[in-house]
Amino acid sequence: MKIFLMPPNSLILFDLVERFGHEPLSLMKALRDRVTSNEIEAPPLNVTLDDVKLGLKYAGIEIPSGIRGRLAVYGPLIDEAEAAIFMEDAPYSFGCVGCQRTNELAKLLVRKRKVPILSLDYPANEEEAKDMVYKVKSFLEGLK
């Protein structure tokens, strides 16, 4: 099954989802098509004017274009998702306020789709990590 990840570029989640036999819907794959296409050679690197228009499907016109542009990348992944795993409580260094707001909107869009969701926190110690891995495995096995 196709699993949407939050943060969408998380190494831990990507690896665990793949390890347990599912397909992670990652930001990297979506961005790869953009950064390797001939149309985008200079900054802003990964978003075109068309993307910002495409983002209107996922966010209103009053939403800042930065967030809309990001959602243009996340949106098709959310549409494809058959389940989702959210990892909350990430350190501040993971991104700017724009990233945070985009993540919040993306989570809302996933919740609206009524797909199975597993919410977790970034583990702070061994006990929490064991529990996290166990929950991810049980959740993914339950989807089959």
Place this chain on the structure above:
Amino acid sequence: MDIKTETRIVFIAPTSDLTPDRIARLVHNLGHEVSVKETCYGVVLQGPKDAVKLTLDEVRKMDPNRIYSKIRAFPMGDLRRCRAHHGSRPGFAQLEKEWKDLCLVEQGLICLEKGEVPPTPSKRQRIPVNELKKLIDEVPQ
């Protein structure tokens, strides 16, 4: 770039005895059509999707619970990202944090291998007000 080409980042957990050099040597010895580049956290693999998958499976066997991987959007040595060309690396703070956490995830995977059911962890507590006050007092005015 061809759609069938894939770039993958392979991370070695901090607790592992493996070095990027050993993984790179293994990849060279496998003889698949895959390019490999050593980095500070592991290696970057690039090549046809199937070949990268086969290589990754072999690399994982070296230390299954301590080798992690994910896809990378930018191709190997891309001028916009490569440090050798003064490229920026905006997502490095996240990679660094998740790399540090890999030793914790490893414990989770070992626990699963043994078939143990982990105990429910105690709930995270907020810092008590008195301790916060003490911390504030410690900071020189």
